[in-house]
Amino acid sequence: MGLSIEVRDLTKRFPGSRPFPWSPPGRDSVALSGVTFDVRPGEIFSLIGPNGAGKTTLLKILSTLLLPTSGVARIGGADVVREESKVRSRISLVTNSERSFYYRLSGWENLRFFCGLYNMHEQDLRERMQPLAETLGLTEAVLARAYRTYSTGTQRKLQFLRAFVLDTPVLFLDEPTSSLDPVSAEEIRRVIATECRSRRQTVVLSANNLVDVERLADRVAMIHRGRLEVLGAPPAGSGAQPIRLFVRAPTPTVLAGLEEFARGGDPAEPVRWEIDERAGGSVVRCWTRDPRATLPGLLESLWQAGVRVEQVDLRPFVLEEEFLRRVDEAGPEPEEVPG
Amino acid sequence: MAVETVHPLPSAARPGGPRAILRKAYLFTYLRGWLVWSSYRAQVGLTIVGWIVPVFVFFLVAVFLGAAGSSISALDGSSYIAFFVVGLAFQGFVSNLVGMLAQRIRSEQMMGTLELVFLSPTNPGAVLIYSSLFGVLLNLLSAVAIMVVGVGLLGVQLSLNLPTVIVATILLAVSSTGLSLVAAAFILWTKQGNPVALFFSTFTQFFAGVLFPVAVLPASIQWLAYSIPLTFGLDALRAGLLAGGSLVSVAPSLGYMALYAVITIPMGLLLFRWVLNRTKDEGTIATY
Known part of the structure; x- marks a missing residue:
């Protein structure tokens, strides 16, 4: 089977800041170091890791919003640096931020604008949107309201509606259920499970909520201190x-x-x-x-x-246990070492 | 050794073409431009007041100095009121255009939508050009409003040559785009403060023949006036609006503006691209 996403030896280093041009530069921070993994078509691949581990950095590099320091990342064979335009036509991103639409426009006007950037005609958008909007509970009356009046759950649903209408083969999800109440979070999980699976969409899911990962992911990788390791259950019959x-x-x-x-x-x-x-x-x-x-x-x-x-x-294999064990074993961050 | 093959992925972007270009122009101008701008009603009112008030200020100054109705040789025979009305109308048009892309980038940074717009398959350069359309129309409206006040209330006499006015206005807008891109690149990098637009706004009022003719300036600094396209734009527009000047008669001014555009737009685009890559390297596209 082919690959949807290939990442090889990806490294991202942020240069240390300097308060004045003549000041010596601060220490570089390494967000990703030698990250290598593949994602197959239709797979839901999850990234977990402590806050600041490099999950969002990795998603931003794959979305062409951030340049890697070294290494290669390809989406469907297109390089995220050299062929960014090809990459952008194949991906969509759902973030945990409510600031991803124009507050003064209605939900429908926002969809028209953002889908128009993909050359989507209004009629095409209407036809594609109808069944999806129903699934997400976004009625015509809701879509006619200004985005600024939406609850956090409705804002997140509108992001999913935009992503599903665009129907890109690859979807990046950055904390899709964060700050949602349990009912809305469950609805979002159901939508991801049904829609992404039925479309055979390749999904990279970055999550702190391990329930999302356990329910949805085919494979899980943990990023910690910029390094990535694919996790899995120990082989059956390996002892106690x-x-x-x-x-x-x-x-x-x-x-x-x-x-x-x-x-x-x-x-x-x-x-x-x-x-x-x-x-x-x-x-x-x-x-x-x-x-x-x-x-x-x-x-x-x-x-x-x-x-x-x-x-x-x-x-x-209990994900939370594995997560905590690995973070404990790694010890505190270098900056946090006392003395 | 097993070799993994790459799975060819379809593109989600529909084919482009002239209709897609028009659709995007509409989306940026009407939805992103007009609907968002007009939803802030206080801003609409204050903007219109801001267009009109300077005209009356300079009218009163002219009356006080006794130059209001006089025909001055340095003004090519047109009245001082007609001179500064055209100057103010189109200096405002150009200086707003120069600052507008930067303002748009800043507002997208604040709203958090900049990354989402740059994530789409629409080229960032095209995004900037589409983004500038609403500003061009709005600032053109401000120029028209000032001209209407000048003609209707201050007695400015027009002798119109429409082709000259249209071509000069288009070339004036296009020749300002390079500086507008430089200002946009600056704000993308620094997030706050826009010295390009600020400098252009104050500098041109003094040097570009807006409120007084360039001939009044000391001879040693007149070259400065002729290094900015607005000076040539105002010459052409005054000829087309007040003296019925033909396209041929203003051809040198039009040629200079076209040359300025050809040189500065690619430079502005290159600078913007360089700054965009730099912010992508630093991870600061969306920070504000």
Whole structure:
């Protein structure tokens, strides 16, 4: 199968600022370093990473809005630097900013303007828009209103309507559900899942909301300190599997329950565990060869010890866990190192 | 070793052509230009007042100095009122044009739409040209309004040669585009402050024969007046509006404006492109 997006050894360095022309330049900041990945046609590829990790920088380079320092990025074979006009006719961008339309124009007038930049005729726009606007709940009355009167959810829906009407083969989504209430966020996820899948649109989704990523992405890559790594579940049968519990109880009580469970277990199959204190409770991770067989006894021991178990997760790969583990392992940002 | 093939992707842009050009001109002029501008009603009122007030100020100054109705040899026989009415009308037209693209870039930066406009397949150079159309029309309206006040209320006598006026106005607008692009590049880079437009506005009022003839200036600095196209534009327009001058009679002025446009527009476009790439390198297109 061919590739929609190819990125090879992409690096972006921002020069350090200087307060006056004669001042020595400040330290360069490296936003991306040697980033390499591919995205296949119709795939939803997600980028996660801490704030400031380089996700938006990468999306801006792929959208031709930012120049890379070195490396190559191609959209459908067209280079984002040398063939930017070709690239721009193949992509659209949905951002988390409400400042992406003219406030004084209505939704319909905004669509006419932005789709007109792609040479789209008004009649063509009307025909394409109708079924999509219905799906998004954007009625004619809503589209006739000034954009400045829209709620955040409606503003975001108008961005999706613009992107779907343009029907570009590649769609970049930058935090599509941020600052939306749970109902609107779910609506947006449903739209992405149905519309992008049915069009076989290639999507690069940058998200801090890991629910979006878990529900929508085919593959996930994490960017941290400018480096990108594609994440995935460990291969099945590779040894002990995790049981992840969210519990509410003081740590000594949780430990007592776990020790009680270990005493009654098979000495040939020891259970390994760790406890992480989190806001409002603790996360307990136990590794065992057979989670399904281990779980009832483990829950019973914890319950007997007085521990309230609120969540049980048997998935071999939990994105949030992986995210936190990698950020913890990397330690604080160099600027944040005390002393 | 497996070799990945590139998946050919279709373009979302529809074919261009003259109709697409006209459609974009309409979108930029009517939707992005007129509808947004006219939605700020206070601004509309104040802009019109701003067009008219200077005409009355200079009329009163002329009356006070006793030059209002006089025919002066340095003015080629036209009255001083007629002289400064044409000067003010078209100096305002040109200085607003020079600052207008910069103003448009600034407003798109503030509204957050600049990246979205530059993300479309429409070439950034074309975006600038389409963006300037509404400004040309609006500033032309201001020139017409000042002329109407001059003729209707201040008694300016017209002896019109329409082809000369049309060609001179078009060439005056086109010859200002290079400076307008330089000002736009400046604002894209610095975000605030526009020395090109500010300098042009004050400089031309003094040097370009707007309120007094260039002949009044000391001989050693008259060359400055003839280094700016507005001086030639005003010569041609005064001839076409007040003396019925034909195209042939103003051909040297028209030729100079055309030459100025041919030299400065490519330079302005190159500078804008360079600054755009620089802001793309720094990641500051949308910052304000």
